[in-house]
Amino acid sequence: MALVQAATAEATTMLELGCGYGSTAALAARSGFQVLGVDISDRLQFARRYLDEAAPDTLGFAYADFYRFAARRRFDVVCYWNGFGIGTDADQRVLLRRIAQEWLAPGGVALIDVANPLVWARWAGEVEHKAARPQDGYRYALTERFDFDPIGCRYIDTWWEQDHPEQAHTQTGRCYTPADFALLLAGTGLTLSAAYVGDAPIGDGGDAASRAGLLTERHEWLAVLRAGDAGDAGDARDAGDARDAGDARDAGDARDAGDARDAGD
Numbered sequence: 001m002a003l004v005q006a007a008t009a010e011a012t013t014m015l016e017l018g019c020g021y022g023s024t025a026a027l028a029a030r031s032g033f034q035v036l037g038v039d040i041s042d043r044l045q046f047a048r049r050y051l052d053e054a055a056p057d058t059l060g061f062a063y064a065d066f067y068r069f070a071a072r073r074r075f076d077v078v079c080y081w082n083g084f085g086i087g088t089d090a091d092q093r094v095l096l097r098r099i100a101q102e103w104l105a106p107g108g109v110a111l112i113d114v115a116n117p118l119v120w121a122r123w124a125g126e127v128e129h130k131a132a133r134p135q136d137g138y139r140y141a142l143t144e145r146f147d148f149d150p151i152g153c154r155y156i157d158t159w160w161e162q163d164h165p166e167q168a169h170t171q172t173g174r175c176y177t178p179a180d181f182a183l184l185l186a187g188t189g190l191t192l193s194a195a196y197v198g199d200a201p202i203g204d205g206g207d208a209a210s211r212a213g214l215l216t217e218r219h220e221w222l223a224v225l226r227a228g229d230a231g232d233a234g235d236a237r238d239a240g241d242a243r244d245a246g247d248a249r250d251a252g253d254a255r256d257a258g259d260a261r262d263a264g265d
Contacts, residue, residue, distance in 0.1 A: 022047025100189030191228030
């Protein structure tokens with residue numbers, strides 16, 4: 001939360017996408033934000049326990065699919081912890097455009113946890129056992145297996161109740177390096193302002209080699225996004241690539257025509 005406050009010094013309102021059990025939304029409310037959490041899972045029933053503890057008008061929850069959710073206001077902060085990447089690249093761009101065009105207030109910031117392919121690839125094949133924690137909404141002891149698709153650059157997360165291994169559930173999501181994520185932002189109205197692994201910034205100039213190992217430490221990194229012209233830059237690059245491709249084809253056609261004439265001569 002200290003990092004959130006540092007990145008958003010003047011912010012007072014927050015929209016949390018995929019708020020789950022509501023613990024981070026409640027923490028943000030206790031830290032001084034007015035928070036609206038949105039989720040479509042049944043975990044939201046556990047989140048509502050925080051409403052009685054929160055100060056008046058500081059915390060609320062909405063049961064909704066945030067790909068269709070229509071907010072009545074804009075927010076200084078839009079955050080999405082531990083869930084970005086479900087679906088296709090096109091799905092992520094739809095969500096990013098909604099953040100930029102519908103939810104983010106002028107001068108606001110979006111904070112998104114992004115799955116890190118370097119760590120997920122290393123975890124492939126590992127298995128973890130987790131004890132039940134009914135007080136936190138985890139009613140059953142679970143086993144979790146981690147896998148990775150190197151072609152699609154997707155994590156594969158499979159879990160099952162330890163008493164019912166035949167009822168396994170699998171979730172898969174897209175992983176992005178910071179460079180890949182910056183390309184994803186083209187045309188969304190957002191730019192990558194900063195990136196963090198834990199509390200440590202990466203990619204802010206200086207000795208990049210000293211920070212290279214940070215991306216091997218955690219399975220997610222934090223993207224700090226602000227409104228900007230990433231789309232224009234992407235369009236310009238696309239246009240430039242198209243021109244370059246066109247020039248290359250024209251040059252190739254000219255050579256082919258010349259070769260044909262030479263053969264005719």
